[in-house]
Amino acid sequence: MTAPITLPEQMLRRRPVIGAPVAHGASENLKRSIGVFQLTMFGVGATVGTGIFFVLSQAVPKAGPSVIVSFMIAGLAAGLAAICYAELASAVPVSGSTYSYAYTTLGEVVAMGVAACLLLEYGVSTAAVAVGWSQYVDKLLDNFLGFRLPAGLAAAPWDAEPGIVNLPAMFLVGLCALLLIRGASESAKVNTVMVIIKLGVLVMFAVIAFTAFDTDRFAEFAPFGVAGVGAAAGTIFFSYIGLDAVSTAGDEVKDPQRTMPRAIIAALITVTTVYLLVAVAAIGAQNWPEFDDQKAGLATILDNVTGAQYWGTVLAAGAVISIFSVTLVTLYGQTRILFAMGRDGLLPSMFAKVDPRSMTPVNNTIVVAIVVALMAGFVPLDYLADLVSIGTLTAFIVVAVAVILLRRREPDLPRGFRVPGYPVTPVLAIIACAYILFSLRWYTWLAFALWVSVALTFYFIWGRHHSALNRPASARPGSPVPGVEVIHPPQDVP
Amino acid sequence: MTVVVGYLAGKSGIASLHLAAAAARTLRTSLTVATIVPKPWTYPSPARVDAEYAAWADQLAADSAREAQRELESMGQPVEVSFHSHSHRSVSGGLVQVLEELDADLLVLGSSASGQLGQVVVGSTADRLLHSSPVPVAIAPRGYRGPRGGTLTRITCGYPGTPESIEVVGRVTALARRLDVPLRIITFAVRGRTMYPPEVGLHAEDSILAAWESQAAEMLARLRTDGVVGDDVVLQVVSGNGWDQAIDDAEWQDGEILALGTSPRGGIAHVFLGSRGTKILRVSPVPVLVLPG
Numbered sequence: 001m002t003a004p005i006t007l008p009e010q011m012l013r014r015r016p017v018i019g020a021p022v023a024h025g026a027s028e029n030l031k032r033s034i035g036v037f038q039l040t041m042f043g044v045g046a047t048v049g050t051g052i053f054f055v056l057s058q059a060v061p062k063a064g065p066s067v068i069v070s071f072m073i074a075g076l077a078a079g080l081a082a083i084c085y086a087e088l089a090s091a092v093p094v095s096g097s098t099y100s101y102a103y104t105t106l107g108e109v110v111a112m113g114v115a116a117c118l119l120l121e122y123g124v125s126t127a128a129v130a131v132g133w134s135q136y137v138d139k140l141l142d143n144f145l146g147f148r149l150p151a152g153l154a155a156a157p158w159d160a161e162p163g164i165v166n167l168p169a170m171f172l173v174g175l176c177a178l179l180l181i182r183g184a185s186e187s188a189k190v191n192t193v194m195v196i197i198k199l200g201v202l203v204m205f206a207v208i209a210f211t212a213f214d215t216d217r218f219a220e221f222a223p224f225g226v227a228g229v230g231a232a233a234g235t236i237f238f239s240y241i242g243l244d245a246v247s248t249a250g251d252e253v254k255d256p257q258r259t260m261p262r263a264i265i266a267a268l269i270t271v272t273t274v275y276l277l278v279a280v281a282a283i284g285a286q287n288w289p290e291f292d293d294q295k296a297g298l299a300t301i302l303d304n305v306t307g308a309q310y311w312g313t314v315l316a317a318g319a320v321i322s323i324f325s326v327t328l329v330t331l332y333g334q335t336r337i338l339f340a341m342g343r344d345g346l347l348p349s350m351f352a353k354v355d356p357r358s359m360t361p362v363n364n365t366i367v368v369a370i371v372v373a374l375m376a377g378f379v380p381l382d383y384l385a386d387l388v389s390i391g392t393l394t395a396f397i398v399v400a401v402a403v404i405l406l407r408r409r410e411p412d413l414p415r416g417f418r419v420p421g422y423p424v425t426p427v428l429a430i431i432a433c434a435y436i437l438f439s440l441r442w443y444t445w446l447a448f449a450l451w452v453s454v455a456l457t458f459y460f461i462w463g464r465h466h467s468a469l470n471r472p473a474s475a476r477p478g479s480p481v482p483g484v485e486v487i488h489p490p491q492d493v494p
Numbered sequence: 495m496t497v498v499v500g501y502l503a504g505k506s507g508i509a510s511l512h513l514a515a516a517a518a519r520t521l522r523t524s525l526t527v528a529t530i531v532p533k534p535w536t537y538p539s540p541a542r543v544d545a546e547y548a549a550w551a552d553q554l555a556a557d558s559a560r561e562a563q564r565e566l567e568s569m570g571q572p573v574e575v576s577f578h579s580h581s582h583r584s585v586s587g588g589l590v591q592v593l594e595e596l597d598a599d600l601l602v603l604g605s606s607a608s609g610q611l612g613q614v615v616v617g618s619t620a621d622r623l624l625h626s627s628p629v630p631v632a633i634a635p636r637g638y639r640g641p642r643g644g645t646l647t648r649i650t651c652g653y654p655g656t657p658e659s660i661e662v663v664g665r666v667t668a669l670a671r672r673l674d675v676p677l678r679i680i681t682f683a684v685r686g687r688t689m690y691p692p693e694v695g696l697h698a699e700d701s702i703l704a705a706w707e708s709q710a711a712e713m714l715a716r717l718r719t720d721g722v723v724g725d726d727v728v729l730q731v732v733s734g735n736g737w738d739q740a741i742d743d744a745e746w747q748d749g750e751i752l753a754l755g756t757s758p759r760g761g762i763a764h765v766f767l768g769s770r771g772t773k774i775l776r777v778s779p780v781p782v783l784v785l786p787g
Contacts, residue, residue: 041691042690042691042692043691045691046691089695095695095696095697095698095700096694096695096697096698096701097694097695122693183686183687185686185687185688185689185690186690187687187690188688188690190690191690191691242691242693244693245692245693248692248693248694248695248696249692249696251695251696251697329689329690329691329693330693332689332693332694332698333693333698336694336698336702337694339698339701339702339705343701343705352705353709354702354705354706354709356654356655356710357654357656357770359683359684359686359702359706360686360702361702478704478707478708479708480711481708481711481714481715482715483715483718483729484714484715484729484730484731485728485729485730485731486707486730486731486732486733487730487731487732487733487743487744487745488733488743489733489734489735489739489740489743490743
C-alpha cells in the first residue's frame with residue numbers, strides 16, 4: 001500500500017498518458033491522411049445546423065439589427081478558442097474531448113468541472129437542437145399535409161406559448177439513441193453531403209430574402225446598445241459550437257502546423273459568412289421586432305417574402321434532414337464523453353459497459369437519451385441555448401488557460417501544432433469568451449453555478465473515491481486477463 | 495449413429511461430401527448420403543404420368559448415389575458409406591425424417607451455388623433446416639475440399655458473451671470431447687465505425703473497443719473459473735475493424751470448424767442465427783457448425 005494522498009494532491013492528480021486508451025494505429029506510423037478540405041468539412045459540418053436555423057428568433061429581439069455585430073464577436077471568440085484547442089489537442093497524446101485533455105494536463109477536479117461544462121455543450125445542445133428540429137418538422141407537416149400538431153404537444157410548458165410537452169423533439173432524441181444503440185454512424189461522405197445541403201438551403205434563403213431587402217429596417221441599428229449586442233452574442237455563440245471538431249482530428253492531419261490553422265480559418269470564414277448573409281438577409285426582409293419567438297423562423301420568413309410555400313418547404317426539408325444529423329452526432333459525442341468518464345472511474349462503471357449484442361454502450365446511451373429527451377420535452381429553447389453557451393464558453397476558457405499553463409510548465413513538450421501569436425492569441429480567446437460570458441443573464445449564471453456545484457459535489461462524495469487512479473496500474477480497466485489471449489489486427493505500416 | 499449428408503446429383507456441389515467424410519472419420523462413425531426425391535402422386539392416373547414421374551425420381555436417386563460414390567472413392571481415405579433415398583414433399587422435411595430414422599449425429603450441407611468460392615452461403619434448404627433440424631447442421635463453404643489430414647483438427651466456438659450462450663459453449667465442449675479434438679473459444683470484438691464530424695476525436699470507438707475487449711476477456715476467464723471449460727481450452731478475444739477483419743485475424747487451421755449457437759428466444763418470427771451469427775457465417779473461411787436452439 002502506498003501512503004494515502006492528501007485531498008489537494010488527489011484533486012490535482014493527472015491521468016498518465018500511458019494507460020489512457022491509445023487508439024489502434026495511433027502511433028507514429030499512422031498514415032496522416034486528412035487534408036485542409038476534409039478538415040474544413042468537419043468544422044463546417046459540426047457547426048452549421050446547431051443554431052443558425054432557429055437562433056435568430058432568440059437573438060434578434062435582444063439586439064435588433066446589431067445582431068450582425070454579435071455574430072462577428074461570437075465567431076471571433078469561437079475561432080480563437082478553436083486555435084487554442086488545436087494546440088492542446090496536438091500536445092496531449094490522448095484522443096477525445098476537452099475532458100480528456102483537462103484530465104491529462106490540469107488534474108482530476110478540473111476535469112470534472114470541464115465534464116460538467118461538456119454535458120452542457122453536448123447534452124443540453126442536443127436537447128436545444130432537437131427543439132429547433134421540432135419547429136421545422138411542424139412547419140414541414142403543415143406545408144405538405146396541412147396538418148399541425150396540437151400546440152400542447154409541440155411546446156415546452158414554460159415556453160412563451162406554453163404547451164404540455166414537446167413531443168417531436170423527444171421523438172428525435174429517441175430515434176437518434178436507437179440508431180446509436182444499433183451502432184449506426186455518419187460517414188465522412190455523408191457529412192460532406194450534409195454540409196452541402198445545409199449551406200445550400202441557407203444560401204437559397206439569403207438569395208430569396210434579399211429580394212425583399214429594405215435598408216430602412218436597419219435604421220434603428222442598435223436599439224439596446226452595447227449591452228444588447230453582448231447579450232445576443234451569448235445566445236448566438238451557441239450556433240458556433242462544433243468548430244472545435246477541426247481540432248480534435250489533429251492526430252490524423254497531414255502537416256498539422258500548416259493544415260490546422262488553414263482549416264480552422266477556412267471553416268470559420270465559411271460559417272461566419274453564411275451566418276452573416278442569413279442574418280443580414282433576414283433582418284432586411286423582416287422588421288426586427290417580428291423575430292420574437294418566431295417558430296421555424298427562416299422558413300416562415302421565406303413564406304412571407306415569396307407569398308408561396310414552395311421555398312419555405314424546401315428550406316424546412318433541408319433543415320429537418322441536416323438538424324437530424326447534427327442531433328445524432330452531438331448525442332453520440334455526449335455518450336462517448338460519459339463513457340470515458342466511466343472508464344476513468346469518475347462515473348459509475350455502468351457508463352463504460354459495452355453491450356455484448358450490439359457492442360455499443362447501451363446503458364449509457366439510454367441514460368443520456370432519457371435525460372436529453374426530458375430537457376428537450378420540457379425546457380424552452382432560449383434557456384437551453386444560453387446554458388449551452390455558458391458551458392461551452394467556460395470549457396473554451398479552460399482550454400486557453402491550459403495552453404498557457406502547459407507552455408510554462410512543459411515548454412519542451414512536442415506539439416504538432418503551436419498557436420500562432422502566442423501569448424496574445426490565448427489571452428484574446430479568454431477575453432473574448434469572458435466578454436460574452438458576462439453578458440449572459442443572471443439566471444443562466446445561477447443555473448450554471450448550481451450545475452457545476454452538483455458535479456463537483458458528486459466528485460468529492462463519490463468520484464474521488466472511485467477514480468481509476470486510486471487503483472494500481474495493473475487493476476485498471478484494460479489490463480490483461482491471465483489465460484485469455486487478445487489478438488489485434490496487424491497495425492497498418494506504411 | 496451416423497453423419498448424414500444431403501446430396502442431389504447435379505444440384506449440390508461436392509464440398510458437402512468432403513466435409514461429411516471428414517466429420518465421419520473424426521467421429522469414427524458411418525456416413526449416410528441421403529437424397530430426397532419428390533414424392534410421387536399416389537392416385538392412379540389414366541396416362542401413367544405418375545409412373546413416369548416415379549421412374550424419374552428413382553433415376554434421380556440412383557444417379558445421386560452413383561455420383562456420390564464416385565466422389566467418395568476418389569478421396570482415397572476409406573469411410574463406411576451407405577446410400578439412402580427418401581421421398582418427401584420438401585427436401586428439408588425429408589432430411590429431418592432421415593435424421594430421425596437413422597438417429598443421426600450431424601447433418602452436413604453444402605453452400606448455395608449463388609455464393610462465391612470459399613464462402614459459406616445458406617441456401618433455401620439449409621435455411622429451413624437451420625430452423626427445424628434436431629441435430630447440429632454443418633455447412634461447408636463453396637469449393638471446400640476437406641482437411642489434408644482427412645479428419646477435423648479443431649473446433650472453434652464463437653462466444654458472444656450473452657448469458658444464453660454459456661449453454662452453447664457447454665454443448666460445443668461436449669462435442670469437442672466426443673470428436674477428441676482441441677477446442678478454442680473466441681469472442682469477437684468489432685470496432686464501431688468512426689462518427690463524422692469528429693466532435694470527440696476520431697478515436698472514440700477505439701476506447702469502446704478496448705473496453706469490450708477487456709470485458710470479453712473477463713467473461714472468457716469466468717467460463718474457466720466457473721468450470722464450463724477446462725484448462726486445455728484456448729480462450730481468445732479477436733478484434734478487427736469489421737467482422738471480416740476480425741475473423742481473418744483469428745488464424746484458422748486446416749481442418750478447423752467454427753461452431754455457433756442460435757438465439758432461441760423470440761419464437762418462430764425471430765431470425766434464427768441473429769444478425770451477428772449471419773455476419774460471421776458470411777465471412778467464415780472454415781465450415782460452420784450451427785447448433786440447434
